[in-house]
Amino acid sequence: MTAPAGTPERLRRFETAPVTGIWRHELALYKRYWKSQSFASMVEPTFFLLAFGYGFGSMVAxxxxxxxxxxxxTGVVGTAALFTSVFxxxxxxxxxxxxxxxxxxMLAAPVDVHELVTAEASWIAAKSAVYSCTPLVVALFFGLDPAFGMLLVPFVAFFTALGFGLFGMWTSSVVPSINSFDYVITGVVTPLFLIAGTFFPVGALxxxxxxxxxxxxxxxCVELVRHAVFGLRPMADLGHLGALVLFAALMWIIAVRGMRRRLID
Known part of the structure; x- marks a missing residue:
């Protein structure tokens, strides 16, 4: 129902137009730096794969x-999703x-903080979902057997990157200076990276x-990717997916609150 003439139309609690507009803005910027970002985002996990896969692989067959x-x-897919989203x-x-x-x-336009956060985080997650597949593509050339479940890997990477992208945005709203990110990288990101079952089974801990x-x-994320490649386990995978969705939802709430406090309150 259209509002009467002279009465400002009331915005819905969540508008899709601002999200679309921010995505267009991000795409316009991405066209200018896609080469350098793609190089870093795709080559770094490839180095991890080859260095650890052939380095330790020569000792641990x-x-x-x-x-x-x-x-x-399969483990480096998770690492790629983490690095290409949280940073x-x-x-x-x-x-x-x-x-x-x-x-x-952006907020001077008809855009609210929750729409801005959603658009920025979903854009980060979409790029990360593509970049994170690089280790699997490389591994296919080195003997990894293709599997139909690999088609699910971009979706797993998307939900993972969405949560960590939102975590990064929340962190950016609470640190006192840009140098304070060193605490987050060393105290949070590095431990998450090391105890995810990427390079050795968690059962060995x-x-x-x-x-x-x-x-x-x-x-x-790593468990879901491995199951997608080597064989799905429906009940366990639903639990893993639920954990990723819950993480993303919690991060969205605190990211919106943190950014709103910094930008408006």
Missing amino acids: MVGHYRYLDFVA PGMFNGYIRRVFQHTYDA PGWARYTAHLNPLFH
Whole structure:
């Protein structure tokens, strides 16, 4: 129903037009730097794969029933999803808010904070979902058997990157300076990266570390990717997917609150 003439139309709680507009803005920027970002986002996980897969792989041929190279390839997908989402969320979020005032300009239009956060995080996740597939593509050339479940990997990477992108945006709203990201990278990102089952089975860790690993969203991503490649386990996979969705939902709530406090309150 259209509002009467002279009466301002009331906006819905969540508008799709602002999200679409921010995506167009991001796409216009991406066309200018896609080469450098694609190089870094795709080559870095490839180096991880080849260095660990062939380095440790020369000493550890098998992990369980998998070739070590295949084990690492599926694990590095999670690492790629983490790195290509949390760092843009942190650094882009801080730079655009503090130095460039890009977010102030966006909010001058009919855009609310929750729409801005959703658009920025979903854009980061969409790019990450593509880049994160690089290790699997490389592994196919080194003997990894193709599987129909690989088609699910971009979706797993998307939900993982969405959560970590939102975590990065929230972090950018609470740190006092850009140098404070060193605490987050060393104290949070690095431990998440190391205890996710990427390079060695989580079962090899001490008991307390195994329980901690199950609280790590990246662990659930790695498990989902491995199951997608080597054989799905429906009940377990629903639990892993639920953990990723819950993580993303919680991060969305605190990211919106953090950005709203910095930009409006």
